Amino acid sequence: GLMSDLLGFPKMEKKLASLLAIDHVLIVPGDSDEQPPVLKRLGQLLNNTLSLLLPDGRNVIAAMGGTTMAAVAKEFTPQLARQRQLLFVPARGGVGELVDIQANAICSQMAQNTGGEHRSLYVPENVSERTYEPLLKEPSIKPVLDLISHANVVIHSIGEAMTMASRRQMSDDVIAELEQKQAVAEAFGYFFDETGQVVYKIPRIGLQIRDLNDIPYVFAVAAGAKKATAIRAYMHNAPHQTWFITDESAANSLLKGA
Ligand code: BG6
Numbered sequence: 001g002l003m004s005d006l007l008g009f010p011k012m013e014k015k016l017a018s019l020l021a022i023d024h025v026l027i028v029p030g031d032s033d034e035q036p037p038v039l040k041r042l043g044q045l046l047n048n049t050l051s052l053l054l055p056d057g058r059n060v061i062a063a064m065g066g067t068t069m070a071a072v073a074k075e076f077t078p079q080l081a082r083q084r085q086l087l088f089v090p091a092r093g094g095v096g097e098l099v100d101i102q103a104n105a106i107c108s109q110m111a112q113n114t115g116g117e118h119r120s121l122y123v124p125e126n127v128s129e130r131t132y133e134p135l136l137k138e139p140s141i142k143p144v145l146d147l148i149s150h151a152n153v154v155i156h157s158i159g160e161a162m163t164m165a166s167r168r169q170m171s172d173d174v175i176a177e178l179e180q181k182q183a184v185a186e187a188f189g190y191f192f193d194e195t196g197q198v199v200y201k202i203p204r205i206g207l208q209i210r211d212l213n214d215i216p217y218v219f220a221v222a223a224g225a226k227k228a229t230a231i232r233a234y235m236h237n238a239p240h241q242t243w244f245i246t247d248e249s250a251a252n253s254l255l256k257g258a
Helices: 002-007 010-020 037-053 067-073 103-114 129-135 142-149 161-167 172-180 209-214 225-235 248-256
Strands: 024-028 057-063 084-090 153-156 183-187 190-193 198-201 217-221 242-247
Touching (some): 010 024, 010 225, 010 248, 024 037, 037 067, 037 217, 037 242, 057 103, 057 142, 067 103, 067 153, 084 103, 084 142, 161 172, 161 183, 161 190, 172 198, 183 225, 190 225, 225 248, 242 248
Parallel strands (some): 057 084, 057 153, 153 217, 217 242
Antiparallel strands (some): 190 198
16 A cells, blocks of 8 residues: 555564564565566665665675566666766676576666676586686686675575576486475575575585675565565575565565464
């Protein structure tokens, strides 16, 4: 309703933050599974929150890929770059997903909408350790990795394990392993079971989950009731300073399962 549009859901946000053991939750009205405009609201809320929170001056923002990220990137505005120099970098290699939802494309969109800069990381999603070791020293890759390691902001989403495994065309063997280990969530290329245990990891270049602890501004944007199980599983690992931006339907479902 109108009141909730204006005021948000302060009680629910507090409850959910304490349930997930993170510092901040923000909820937009609606259900993004049913109403695509809800994703737009998530993006606007993220843009406004970043505008209020980020320090003046230089900010290095590491962004992940996915359909949620692609939708929220469209809502970024020049307001965000007021008093700031923004540099968007892909948090991890991710060439292999559809081009529009790769982190490279999302960083480019965010830079374009705000008037900031961006860098690209041309590394496949899924490479063996032997292949990527020498890549770390490549002149086109190393400077971007250095930037990622200095990011003060991370923005990512959270996926359902099996949806992400098939979208990324992981092998039948890996899919069987994920099923056997009861993976329910995926974020940053890590797969988690319901208790938050990492059960599988895609060897990818860039940000690792342990790095999140040292990053002052971490934003997790994920919505829709069908992601509730994945969100809950991932949040066992989320650093406390996380801002979780979600919709009413995911929030209700998380609180009901409590
Ligand atoms: C990305 C994360 O931001 O979002 C992935 O890096 C996650 O790890 C994905 O699985 C979720 O994608 P979508 O399309 O559901 O937003």
